[in-house]
Amino acid sequence: MTRLRVEFTTEPFDLDEAPAHAVAAREVVRARALDAVDVGPFGNTAEGSADEVLAAISALLHTSLEAGATRVSLQVNVIGEGEG
Numbered sequence: 001m002t003r004l005r006v007e008f009t010t011e012p013f014d015l016d017e018a019p020a021h022a023v024a025a026r027e028v029v030r031a032r033a034l035d036a037v038d039v040g041p042f043g044n045t046a047e048g049s050a051d052e053v054l055a056a057i058s059a060l061l062h063t064s065l066e067a068g069a070t071r072v073s074l075q076v077n078v079i080g081e082g083e084g
Contacts, residue, residue, distance in 0.1 A: 004053040005036075007045045008074035010064045015041075021069035028060040047079065 010021045018026075018041075026039045034048035034056060046056065057074065064072055 002050040003047060003079045004050050005045060005047045005077045005079050006053050006057055006074055007043055007077075008057075008060065008072060009043050010069040011071040011073075013042075019068065021064040021067040024067040025060045025064040025069070025072075028063050029056050032056045032059070 008025065010019070010025050012019065026044060029037050029044065029046045030039075032046075032048070032055070033052050034046040036045070036047040038045045046053065048056070053076070057076070061072055
């Protein structure tokens with residue numbers, strides 16, 4: 001089974017508190033059946049099966065853009081068994 005890791009950020013940044021689009025994106029990945037979800041002030045990562053990660057990416061793009069994001073940057077990597 002192929003596993004993927006997605007790293008993503010949403011903009012614009014706000015150093016004082018998380019903007020609505022960042023919170024919305026984080027809620028999307030936390031609600032999915034993903035492994036190793038890690039959220040932070042400058043980036044977020046999640047891992048899981050290819051199907052789950054790709055579905056989460058679609059949902060987080062739709063949700064964060066609707067919540068006011070002007071840019072979403074993401075990177076997707078194929079990870080091997082035992083990585084992560």
